[in-house]
Amino acid sequence: MKPVTQPRQPQLPQPGEASSQRGSARQARLLHLVSFFVPMLGLALFFLYPLALVVHRSFLQDDASLGLGNYASVLAMSHIPGVVGNSLVMSSITTVVCILLGFAIAYMLQRTTIIGRSIIMLALLLPLLAPSLVQALGLLFLFGRNGLVNQATGWDMQIYGLWGLVIANSMYALPQAVMIIQASLRHSDVRYYDAAMVMGASNWRRFVDITLPNAKFGLLSAAFVVFTVTITDFGNAAVIGGDYRVLATEIYSQVVGQMNFNMGAVIGIFLLIPTGVAFYIEKVASQRQFGGGSESAIPVPRNFLPARDIPLGIVSHFTGFFLIAVVVTVVYASFVQLWPYRMTLTLDNYNITTQGGYTPLWTSLLVSTQAAVIGVVLLFALVLAQRGLPRAAAKAVYLLAIVPVGVPGLVLGLSYVLSFNVGGTIMGALYGSALLIAFCNFYHYHSQGFLTMVAGIRTVPKSLEESVTCLGGSPLQGLRDAILPIMLPTLVAVFFFLFMRSMVTLSAVIFLITPSLSVGAVSVLRLDQAGFTTQAAAFSVCIMLLVLFAMGAMKLTLMWLESRGRYSVAEAKAA
Amino acid sequence: MTMRYLKWIAGAATGLAMIGTAHAGTITVYTALEEEEVAAYLEAAKEALPDIEVEALRLSTGDLGARLIAEADNPQADVLWGFAVTNILDPQIGDQLEPYEAAGLDQLADQYKADDNRxxxxxxxxxxxxxxxxxxxEIGAEMPRKWxxxxxxxxxxxxxxxxxxSSGTGYLxxxxxxxxxxxxxxxQLIEDLDASMAQYTTSGSRPCRMAQVGEYTVGASLSFVAMQGISQGYPLEMVIPEDYxxxxxxxxxxxxxxxxxxxxxxxxxxxxxxxxTSVYSEYKAVVTIPDVARSPLADDANLPENLDEVLFPMDFAASGKEREGIISKWRDTVGR
Structure with missing residues (x-):
């Protein structure tokens, strides 16, 4: 599975003195090698190897021989066809919802002057920075049988089941869809739109013929991500799904309920099937994008078209309002004495009595920073390297980079235990460390980060990089002066995405904590399991505040760096 | 960057290797007991065994079982503490235990210990x-006393x-x-009861958590889950079903x-x-050691005086063996 193809040496222009040219070529080759092999090594060690152990488990039969027995048993279970059908229906509906809403919102954020864009951006962060367990609680507090809405209206609305699950999973997946689609809408060239207008194309024609084809990769990737993350997600299915059983619940019931590891592994392998679509996505990715990305691209200006933007604004703001309402409910519940029976406000919930008190929060902060830094560096290197690869190798890289999204957290976490709980080796030394949790979190969300980066880097013309090296710049300078400035918003988006997910993800991490090392999301789970619902809400509010605060601090640092960076780029240009 | 990072890893690795070599006096304990209980027990243990540092990892029964099986090749724990017997009877877990005849074991009746002292x-x-x-x-029903x-x-x-x-509680x-x-x-009873069932949850404590916030009227769950809810002030009554x-x-x-x-x-x-045992009497509904005082929580929750009469004599070995068949028949029976 691991590609063995050597990366092709990038073709460099030939001006300048022979010696510097040779040095530059050597540097370019080295850069390329490192940026290819380091991320690939990471994928091999922290993803492929653990996955291989899961595959092995799926073939391991009760009598310790290898064979297809577990597959046969799973397929023979009478309820499995129904569960597969449920999963497909739920994920398909969620995908349609998220792509329609996600495109509308990404377009609104990127191309229009609709007011309140920053509010929508903030609203989209909320589902990423609250543990999904708590989000589900927020939904129940609002729409449960004894929730605020039913209490206020006297209805007996039922949220449990397919529709509740679609709503909860859409909340979880929508921000990820928007992140990817938005990256593909950045840096389009207005001149295509102008030319089309001159030729008499209507707004609608220009949208259909220029905007949509250029967003195709983003839309497709986003649809892929939404479908896969929702078909593998267990948390919402457990709390909101009611009797609507899906494959992710089935894995849980096999592994955690009945201790049938190998059967769980089989279903885990089934869940990898949708990731086969990655082949097609790679094909689209390799198609040349025409609408954006010449070095002299003039960004598409934002405008306001009432017929388009009034409905768009209503849809975006309604979605934003919904997301905010759920989180506000959680925040409100965190101050309530005993939801829903004693609604007096109190600060008692913030006196956390669970194991370690607030300490796990700081571990989360460390783990998440590690995951985000490691993740952005490795992913950026990988997308840079894959630009220069021959088709076959690029295809292999794509597939490998995209598969992690198909692995449920529970399976990933247990596969890490199988892989790293080995005494005496350097891999074994990682077991029980915060760093291993960071790696696990990064690879858990590897695919989303990778697809966002690819959507972003597709808009960077190769010629731009080449012109810098043409002017005598080294490849590193090309990276710094040509690619980095354009990629910066995407890098920042991926960094924060990894950071936020890492702060709250639970399903894999639960298997990697130790008596002395735990994270914030586990505390939330423990509080909820012990019935301290409002304390669980309070702890989540602390996580959300910490994430927002950390992001604010990082954003300020970034602005400061950027202001310095811009100066040096300008200086370089002047020279 | 890469170099520095590698150094970092190496540094972290050495550090961990040093932590890994357990210094005498520290034991790692895996437990599925409740959080509050664990804290109370460990406080008492600290007094009785001042020279032992007990590091406890607390996970739910199912998660802990999965963790134990995944770690089977290189077990990390020294002691398994407060873990469901039904799961221990699975050889994947049971084979990881070593027979040990603990001091005071003779107090326990035979059904409360393994023949081989595992x-x-x-x-x-x-x-x-x-x-x-x-x-x-609201729904105008009588307090249910039995299934x-x-x-x-x-x-x-x-x-x-x-x-x-999905849940050992559901299975029991x-x-x-x-x-x-x-x-x-x-x-037949299971099939008839299905009409009353709004949903079957994946977790054993969730039904009670749902009942305590008024999502549903009755949550079939566990005694300690109910007691937790009651002690937090939810308008709950705990009922031990009189029949089974x-x-x-x-x-x-x-x-x-x-x-x-x-x-x-x-x-x-x-x-x-x-x-x-002095702490057991504070927290536990079922204590198999004879003559242990009853917990005040049990009083609050109206637990019957003589548990032996209420508790159905469970055959754990049998129920463990038949598990797979029962679960699959259950799926076909309720059809959900």
């Missing part, structure tokens, strides 16, 4: 209904119980009904290949000592 269970918990009193009034009371049409769509395939309920009523009538109250034993055992058998054994001895 495990012993001084405590346990019971299946229990969590009944939301305001909601019960068959839930057949009242007033309870239609008002009861939640755990899915026996189904097993108790089947063992008590016999195969045929047992399955399943229960589970929470067992302790020595992990084979422990680095620190001396201290691990001393800890296991402690779990049968007066120091430990």
């Amino acid at each position: 495990w012993f269970a001084p405590v346990g918990y019971m299946g229990a209904f969590c009944v939301n009193k305001p909601r019960l009034e 068959t009371d839930l057949l009242d049409p007033a309870f239609e769509g008002e009861v939640v119980m755990p899915d026996p395939g 309920m189904v097993a108790a009904i089947l063992q008590g009523l016999g195969e045929e009538e047992g399955w 109250a399943g229960y589970e034993l929470e067992a302790n055992g020595l992990m084979a290949g422990t680095d620190n058998p001396e201290d691990a054994k001393r800890f296991l001895d402690w779990t049968l000592s007066d120091s430990a």
Whole structure:
């Protein structure tokens, strides 16, 4: 599975003195090698190897021989066809919802002057920075049988089941869809739109013929991500799904309920099937994008078209309002004495009595920073390297980079235990460390980060990089002066995405904590399991505040760096 | 960058390797006991065994079982503490334990310990209904005292119980009904009860958590879950079903290949000592050591005086063996 193809040496222009040219070529080759092999090594060690152990488990039969027995048993279970059908229906509906809403919102954020864009951006962060367990609680507090809405209206609305699950999973997946689609809408060239207008194309024609084809990769990737993350997600299915059983619940019931590891592994392998679509996505990715990305691209200006933007604004703001309402409910519940029976406000919930008190929060902060830094560096290197690869190798890289999204957290976490709980080796030394949790979190969300980066880097013309090296710049300078400035918003988006997910993800991490090392999301789970619902809400509010605060601090640092960076780029240009 | 990072890894690795070599006096304990209990027990253990540092990892029964199986090739724990007997009877877990005859083991009746001394269970918990009193009034039903009371049409769509395939709690309920009523009538009751069931949850505590916030009227769950809810002030009543109250034993055992058998054994001895039982009487509904004072929580929750009469005599070995068949028949019966 691991590609063995050597990366092709990038073709460099030939001006300048022979010696510097040779040095530059050597540097370019080295850069390329490192940026290819380091991320690939990471994928091999922290993803492929653990996955291989899961595959092995799926073939391991009760009598310790290898064979297809577990597959046969799973397929023979009478309820499995129904569960597969449920999963497909739920994920398909969620995908349609998220792509329609996600495109509308990404377009609104990127191309229009609709007011309140920053509010929508903030609203989209909320589902990423609250543990999904708590989000589900927020939904129940609002729409449960004894929730605020039913209490206020006297209805007996039922949220449990397919529709509740679609709503909860859409909340979880929508921000990820928007992140990817938005990256593909950045840096389009207005001149295509102008030319089309001159030729008499209507707004609608220009949208259909220029905007949509250029967003195709983003839309497709986003649809892929939404479908896969929702078909593998267990948390919402457990709390909101009611009797609507899906494959992710089935894995849980096999592994955690009945201790049938190998059967769980089989279903885990089934869940990898949708990731086969990655082949097609790679094909689209390799198609040349025409609408954006010449070095002299003039960004598409934002405008306001009432017929388009009034409905768009209503849809975006309604979605934003919904997301905010759920989180506000959680925040409100965190101050309530005993939801829903004693609604007096109190600060008692913030006196956390669970194991370690607030300490796990700081571990989360460390783990998440590690995951985000490691993740952005490795992913950026990988997308840079894959630009220069021959088709076959690029295809292999794509597939490998995209598969992690198909692995449920529970399976990933247990596969890490199988892989790293080995005494005496350097891999074994990682077991029980915060760093291993960071790696696990990064690879858990590897695919989303990778697809966002690819959507972003597709808009960077190769010629731009080449012109810098043409002017005598080294490849590193090309990276710094040509690619980095354009990629910066995407890098920042991926960094924060990894950071936020890492702060709250639970399903894999639960298997990697130790008596002395735990994270914030586990505390939330423990509080909820012990019935301290409002304390669980309070702890989540602390996580959300910490994430927002950390992001604010990082954003300020970034602005400061950027202001310095811009100066040096300008200086370089002047020279 | 890469170089610095590698150095970092190497540094971290050496640091961890040093932590890894367990210094004498520290034991790692894996437990599925409740958070609050663990804290109280460890406080008592610290007094009784001042020279032993007990590091406890607390996970739910299912998560801990998965973790133990995944770690089987290189077990990390020295002691398994308060873990469901039904799961221990699975050889994947049971084979990781080493027989040890703890001091004080003779106090326990035979059914509360393994023949080969791999495990012993001084405590346990019971299946229990969590009944939301305001909601019960709303739907105009009588307080249910046994499973068959839930057949009242007033309870239609008002009861939640755990899915026996995902939750040990759900399984112990189904097993108790089947063992008590016999195969045929047992399955009939399960099928009839299905009309009252709003949903089957994946977790054993969730039904009670749902009942306590008034989502449903009755949550079939566990005694300690109900007691937690009541002590937090929710308008709940705990009912131990008079007909088939399943229960589970929470067992302790020595992990084979422990680095620190001396201290691990001393800890296991402690779990049968007066120091430990004094805390059991504060928290546990089921204590198998004779003559232990009853917990005030049990009083609050109206637990019956003589548990032996209420508890259905469970055959753990049988129920463990039949598990797979029962779960698959259950799926076909309720069809959800």
